[in-house]
Amino acid sequence: MDNVALLQQVVDETTKVVDNVTPDQLGNATPCTDWTVRDILNHITGGATMFAISAEQGAVPDDVLATLIGGDNIGADPQGAWAVAAARAMAAFEAPGVLDKIVKLPFGEMPAGVALNIAVFDVLTHAADIARATGQTLDETDLVETALTMGRQMIGPELRQPGIFDDEQPAGADAAPVDRLLAFAGRRV
Structure with missing residues (x-):
């Protein structure tokens, strides 16, 4: 499977989860200890838009990036906002030749x-x-x-810092794949 198809699977799985979040759950604590459910929804929605713009234009203008990182990306409709941002990201990554472009993200320049x-x-x-x-x-x-295998291949010490990825946490040898994924991303499981 190509990685664009893989991203579509991730978007589909994430959408299932997002679509089942109720308004009363937006304030729930998450394994990403600094963020509530609403904060994460805001982050992934802003992130999808950021990835889309970087794939479309090569970089995100600083003022737009500041809004995506620090602004309210979901308003009163988290599910709708996520759907729009995810669709834009998918369309951007599906464009011919885009994966070979160099894009600039907050943590560096890299191939799309x-x-x-x-x-x-x-x-x-x-x-x-x-x-x-x-x-x-x-x-x-x-x-x-x-996703865990990809993370292990991409996330080195330079990305292990506050605000990006915390240090890997222990997970038992018999831990479920999702627990190993969360532990690798720095969550206590």
Whole structure:
């Protein structure tokens, strides 16, 4: 499977989780300890828009980036906002030749294909955060395993810093794939 198709699977799985979040769950704590469910929804929606703009234009203008990082990306309709942002990101990554472009993200310049791989890991990890915080599960074990493998290949010490990825946490040898994914992303499981 190509990585654009993989991202579509991640978007589909994340959408299932997002669509089942109720308004009273937006304030729930998540395994990503600094963020509530609403904060994560805001982050993945802003992130999807950021990835889309970087794939479309090569970089996100600083003023737009500041709004995506610090602004309200979901308003009163988290599900609708996520759907629009995710669709834009998918369309951007599906454009011919885009994966070979160099894009600039807040954490560096890279081929758009690498940015797509980061999106796969980040979005699915946050889908797991939301699922855990709202009593849902991620049932796509193979997808979780693939995202974890990609994360292990991409996330080095330079990305292990506050605000990006915390240090990997222990997970038992018999831990479920989603627990290993969360632990790798710095969550205590």
